[in-house]
Structure formats: C-alpha cells, structure tokens
Amino acid sequence: MHLPVTSDAGPAAETSGPPAADPVGVRRRVPWGAALPLVGALALWAHSVLRTDPAGLGDFGLVGALPVTYWAALALLTGGFWYCVRDPARGGGWPAAYVLGLLLLERATQALVYPTALYAWAWKHDAVVEHLLSAGRLETTAERLGDMAVYDQWPGFFAAQAGLVRLTGAESAAVFMAWWPLFSSLLLLAPLLLVYRTFTQDRRLVWTAVWLFHVANWVGQDYFSPQSLAFALYLGVIAVVLRRGGRTEDGRRPGGRLLWTALLLPPIAAVVVSHQLTPVMLGAGLTALCLIRDRRTWALPALVVLAVVFLAWNLTVSLPFLREAVPEMLRSFGDVRGNLETGYGSTPTGTGPVTVSWVARLLSGAVLLLAALGVLRRTALRTRARPLLLLTAVPLLMLVANDYGSEMIFRVLLFMLPGACFFAAAALLPPAAAGAAPDAPDAGPVRGGRRRTALAGAALLVLTAAFVPAYAGKDRLSYFPPDEVELVRQVIDGAPPGSLVVAAHRNYPLAYASYGEIGHYWFLEDAKSHVREVLGDPAGTLARDMAGVAPPGRAYFLLTRGQIAGSEMNGMLSAAELRRIERSVADSPLFERVGGNSAGVVYALRPTTGSTP
Structure with a gap:
C-alpha cells in the first residue's frame, strides 16, 4: 500500500x-x-x-x-x-x-x-522490584510502606522487571538498568x-x-x-x-x-x-x-x-x-x-x-x-x-x-x-519538487x-x-561511584529491622532499599524552619529526630557525595554547610562513627543516649 x-x-x-x-x-x-x-x-x-x-x-x-x-x-x-x-x-x-x-x-x-547505574530514581525503582521479589505480594494500603505503597498500586512495570530478574537469574534489576535508556529509546x-x-x-x-x-x-x-x-x-x-x-x-x-x-x-x-x-x-x-x-x-x-x-x-x-x-x-x-x-x-x-x-x-x-x-x-x-x-x-x-x-x-x-x-x-x-516521489532515486532536485x-x-x-x-x-548529581554504592549497601545490610536512616538529601544509591523494614528520612525535604534548626544545632536536632527508634532498630546518619551534589546543584545547602553538620555529628558524644570511605560517612546514634537532646 x-x-x-x-x-x-x-x-x-x-x-x-x-x-x-x-x-x-x-x-x-x-x-x-x-x-x-x-x-x-x-x-x-x-x-x-x-x-x-x-x-x-x-x-x-x-x-x-x-x-x-x-x-x-x-x-x-x-x-x-x-x-x-x-x-x-x-x-x-x-x-x-x-x-x-x-x-x-x-x-x-x-x-x-x-x-x-545513574539516577537516584532508578535505584528507587530497583528497590521496588526487590520489594516485590522479597514480599511476594502487593501492599494496598500505606499502613506499612507509607508513601511507597503507591508503587504497589501501579505495579505493572515493577512486576514485569521482577519476572525478568527471575527469568534471567540476575542478582537484581541493577544489573541491567544502566542499559535501560538505550533499550527504551530503541522501543x-x-x-x-x-x-x-x-x-x-x-x-x-x-x-x-x-x-x-x-x-x-x-x-x-x-x-x-x-x-x-x-x-x-x-x-x-x-x-x-x-x-x-x-x-x-x-x-x-x-x-x-x-x-x-x-x-x-x-x-x-x-x-x-x-x-x-x-x-x-x-x-x-x-x-x-x-x-x-x-x-x-x-x-x-x-x-x-x-x-x-x-x-x-x-x-x-x-x-x-x-x-x-x-x-x-x-x-x-x-x-x-x-x-x-x-x-x-x-x-x-x-x-x-x-x-x-x-x-x-x-x-x-x-x-x-x-x-x-x-x-x-x-x-x-x-x-x-x-x-x-x-x-x-x-x-x-x-x-x-x-x-x-x-x-x-x-x-x-x-x-x-x-x-x-x-x-x-x-x-x-x-x-519535494512538484510531481516527484521523494522515495524514488531519480526524484530529481528539491526546491532550495x-x-x-x-x-x-x-x-x-x-x-x-x-x-x-x-x-x-x-x-x-546523577552518577554514584562504586564506593558510594558500597557504603550505602553496608548500612542497609547491617541495619536491624525497624532502623531509621537519616540523610540530608535522597540523592544517593539504594536510598529506598529495604523500605519495608527500614525507614528513611531526608531533613532537607522538611520545612525550612526545621532545616534552620538543624543548621543551628546539627547534632542535637538530629539526635532528637532520631531518638524515637525502638530497639533492636538503630538510627543512622548518612552523608554522601551524591547528597552534597544534589543539595548544591539544586540550590539547597552548600557543601560547606553540610560538612559543618557532619563535623557537629562527628564531635558529638551522642553519635559514633560506624563506617565511611572516599564517597561518604555514616554515624549511628548511641543506644545509651535514649531521647537525650
């Protein structure tokens, strides 16, 4: 035709x-x-x-x-x-x-x-796939998952990816999600x-x-x-x-x-x-x-x-x-x-x-x-x-x-x-010139x-x-080096169920990993008045925010290069301000350092502090 x-x-x-x-x-x-x-x-x-x-x-x-x-x-x-x-x-x-x-x-x-793989949101979607694979069912209410339950209410993409992970025997969707932009463009x-x-x-x-x-x-x-x-x-x-x-x-x-x-x-x-x-x-x-x-x-x-x-x-x-x-x-x-x-x-x-x-x-x-x-x-x-x-x-x-x-x-x-x-x-x-078919090799010259x-x-x-x-x-902002991925993975893998990971910004890999068992909080997404409180007394304010975690869960403060890049490039806090917050936490007896490498550092709220500010 x-x-x-x-x-x-x-x-x-x-x-x-x-x-x-x-x-x-x-x-x-x-x-x-x-x-x-x-x-x-x-x-x-x-x-x-x-x-x-x-x-x-x-x-x-x-x-x-x-x-x-x-x-x-x-x-x-x-x-x-x-x-x-x-x-x-x-x-x-x-x-x-x-x-x-x-x-x-x-x-x-x-x-x-x-x-x-690039993009914190891609890592977030990887976490949803992992949740479907581990839970084996959909959550229809926000009672346990909070705002992440919305993904279980539109699960088509994630269910398909979970099936692909099982079909290929891949460790997770992170194995192939770096190539997804090329694949989706070919589609x-x-x-x-x-x-x-x-x-x-x-x-x-x-x-x-x-x-x-x-x-x-x-x-x-x-x-x-x-x-x-x-x-x-x-x-x-x-x-x-x-x-x-x-x-x-x-x-x-x-x-x-x-x-x-x-x-x-x-x-x-x-x-x-x-x-x-x-x-x-x-x-x-x-x-x-x-x-x-x-x-x-x-x-x-x-x-x-x-x-x-x-x-x-x-x-x-x-x-x-x-x-x-x-x-x-x-x-x-x-x-x-x-x-x-x-x-x-x-x-x-x-x-x-x-x-x-x-x-x-x-x-x-x-x-x-x-x-x-x-x-x-x-x-x-x-x-x-x-x-x-x-x-x-x-x-x-x-x-x-x-x-x-x-x-x-x-x-x-x-x-x-x-x-x-x-x-x-x-x-x-x-x-095309009048009367010529542009598909024909002898279509002749075009106007212009x-x-x-x-x-x-x-x-x-x-x-x-x-x-x-x-x-x-x-x-x-979008790229997370292997050291950053490894640091966050150590935190998630070592955190007991019911733990809380507090960070400045959600721009880091695995930011939603194990979201069914581990809570996540990003204080730069809170009200600006609370951000000012964190800047005024970083260690004390963060300790109060993290004090409600019940044993055996623990509360962790995580700061990575991805968070600093996301905060700076999006007009939130500067690198100097975030480093000042980190120094306050490092110098505080309320926290202990539990990990770190070239891409970031992680502190845990000491169990003996209870709710002491």
Whole structure:
C-alpha cells in the first residue's frame, strides 16, 4: 500500500506511483560515501569512551569529561546522516543506521563509562522490584510502606522487571538498568516510524523527524522507570489508531476494527496498571482524535477500552491512593502558574547547572519554534497531518490539571515531542519538487539551494550537540561511584529491622532499599524552619529526630557525595554547610562513627543516649 506523499506543490504532487528501480550506477556509489562517516564516527566514539574518566565530575557533568574526539564523532555522525537523508538516491537503510549510531552515542555512552547505574530514581525503582521479589505480594494500603505503597498500586512495570530478574537469574534489576535508556529509546523507533509514515512517504522527512525526536528528548524519562515503558506503549496505541484510521490509496477504510481493538487491549491495560499519568494522556489524545471524522471509527473503540480498564483499576487496586490524592489534584486544577513552578530544591544553582538548564530550554524552544515554522510553511502537510498536529497540542491541557510533583512541564514536553519533531523536520527540509516521489532515486532536485541545505545541516548539528549537555550535564548529581554504592549497601545490610536512616538529601544509591523494614528520612525535604534548626544545632536536632527508634532498630546518619551534589546543584545547602553538620555529628558524644570511605560517612546514634537532646 502506497500512502499519499505530502508536498506543498499542490494536489498533483500528493500522490505518486511506485518508486523507480535503483540505477546500477547509483548502487555502486552509495556504500562508501554513506558508510565512511558512520564507521569513522563509531570508531571515534569507541576511542572516546575508553578515554573518558568519570572520576571527579565537575559542574558540567559528563560534558567536562568527554574528550574532543567524542564531539568529532557526533559532528561526523550528524554530517553523514544529513548527507544520506537529504538525497533519495542514497539508499533507505542508511538513515536508519545513522539513527542507531546516534542512539549509541546518546544513550550507551554513560552505560559504558560509568560502572554503576545513574539516577537516584532508578535505584528507587530497583528497590521496588526487590520489594516485590522479597514480599511476594502487593501492599494496598500505606499502613506499612507509607508513601511507597503507591508503587504497589501501579505495579505493572515493577512486576514485569521482577519476572525478568527471575527469568534471567540476575542478582537484581541493577544489573541491567544502566542499559535501560538505550533499550527504551530503541522501543520507540517502530511506533515513531509508523506514526510518521501515516502522513508521508518522504523518507527524508520521516528519518529527520526520528533523529530530531531523539535529540530533543533530553528530559530523562528514558531511564529505568514506568514512564519509559508506558510512553512506548502509549505511542504504539496511537500509531495503530492513526495508521488504521486513515484511508488506503483507493479511498477505502482498512477493515478488521474489532480484531485490532482486541489487540490493543493488552498494551492499554499495561499502560493503566503501570503509570498514573500516561493513561490520562492517552485518553486525552484518543478523545482529540474522536473529533476528526476519519479517525473516530478507530479512536472511539480504543477510548472505550481505555475507559473501562482505567475505571476498573482505579476503583479497586489504586483506590487507596486516589482517596488521598484527588482532593489535592482538585485544589491544583486550573492553577497553571502554580503547576509550572518548581518546588524547594528544584532550582539549578551554580555556573554549570544554570548553563545546562538554559541549554536544555533553548534546545526545546528551538525544536518547538521549528515545529511552528513547519506548520505555517507546509500547508499541504499541515492539512494531511492534522491528527498529529492535534495530538501535539493536547498535552498542553495537562498544565491546567496538576503540577505532578513539579514535573508536569517535562511530561507535557515529552508527549508533545513526536508531533513537534515531525513538523520541525518539515521546517528543516525543502519540499519535494512538484510531481516527484521523494522515495524514488531519480526524484530529481528539491526546491532550495546549497545555502539552504548547509544552513539546515548546521542547525541540525547544533541541536544534536546541545543534547549532550542537556541530557548529561547534571551527571555530577546523577552518577554514584562504586564506593558510594558500597557504603550505602553496608548500612542497609547491617541495619536491624525497624532502623531509621537519616540523610540530608535522597540523592544517593539504594536510598529506598529495604523500605519495608527500614525507614528513611531526608531533613532537607522538611520545612525550612526545621532545616534552620538543624543548621543551628546539627547534632542535637538530629539526635532528637532520631531518638524515637525502638530497639533492636538503630538510627543512622548518612552523608554522601551524591547528597552534597544534589543539595548544591539544586540550590539547597552548600557543601560547606553540610560538612559543618557532619563535623557537629562527628564531635558529638551522642553519635559514633560506624563506617565511611572516599564517597561518604555514616554515624549511628548511641543506644545509651535514649531521647537525650
């Protein structure tokens, strides 16, 4: 089946016949010109990985540790991609190969450079998997687990990972979670291609949009998390609805609606039982597609299935959480300004974090600006891809609903990206010449000269380079060296049931390990007045906070480099203030040192102190 080809050249250019056969001469010229930049880029990247030392990361994270050969590899890869994708005569498989190369440079570098997995939240999710494996059942109330019980009420992702751990015989999910960003990004390729090919057969536009998506997706939702899997499933459902909801070349509608709706049930159910926000985004998107007559016959059955599964789950398993959360959600509804604001400890501080934050904002702003230009400039494409344009705008409505823990703006951006990158790619690429099929090797020249091509290629290179600081510029905060992992593991393994671990900030590995038996408290997340009390009398205040632990449990004070980085880079307490707190605890007779290494130190409240301040 050949879908219409989008072009600005009018109705005559919207449809084309089968691509012409590749001329023999073209085939002989393609491999070397297309392959050499890719091979060279991968060789430079491999050399860069071997030369990158993660020790002593500065305020610019991994950016400051990468050698110049990495940037040369990125430039060579981008140039090779642009060389291959803009000319239909250079083979359809090469852009795919370059996108895979991009994913290696983007998402595999950290997995190879760092000996441990990134992100405190990834370690938190590892703890949830461990809890499911050890407990063997779900907790439906907060009586024992506190706010961690919410994960047991949306267990789809964690149950799947627990099954994978048992199936592979791995020690824990931490064995493979460092590679999850690459895996989750690969999962997005198929649905992205299906979505984009629904609206155009111009492979230049399709692959440039895919490239831009992975460049613009810096927000970090690809890590070991329910959101990463739920987003891939969301995109898969949308792709099927869009793909089956159109018309074939002869004007007929695809059949098999009942069968395809039944096939959508498993991914929809997986989304509902894995994540709180994604089903809402999926429902909003399907509702928007119901407004378009050609898509309604497929979007409506999928929406009904989603509504039934969503209500069934939320009125049973997740009801305990919703009873407490819904009143707060109603209070924040309509407060767009409040939903956009970040909370205490979310403001980048210091030259590196501020610069990285602005690079990320400019990257997103540039892609969205290009998308707006593409919508305005490509009239025929805008008309044909109206469903995708609508899906791009719908996530903005979520800014009215909730702040989602000060993260709603990032989630909105994530769900806007598939459509935004499609139209941004249209802005970078010149429209195909009238009457030409962009897939055909003899399609002829496109409108736009060498200067335009060079400017567009330069823009693509700048956007691609900006991804690195936007994505890896905070690795000082996200990376935990083996010494830090080992120190925290010693604390957790040696703590009796009922113990309490007190820390400044939750940014350290295994921060939630054994959360069913061991309590965790981070005083920088308490009221600012209490933080001032800790600063005024560190040892005395912390001793009072820790005095309620009943034997045989013990109370521990833990300070690690990850906490210091998280506090400093997020505008909380400085390293000097945290070190002063540590010295007060070290000098106090109320505490005894029970462990420490190059990454941190741990003290225990002496059992004889009781509740003495």
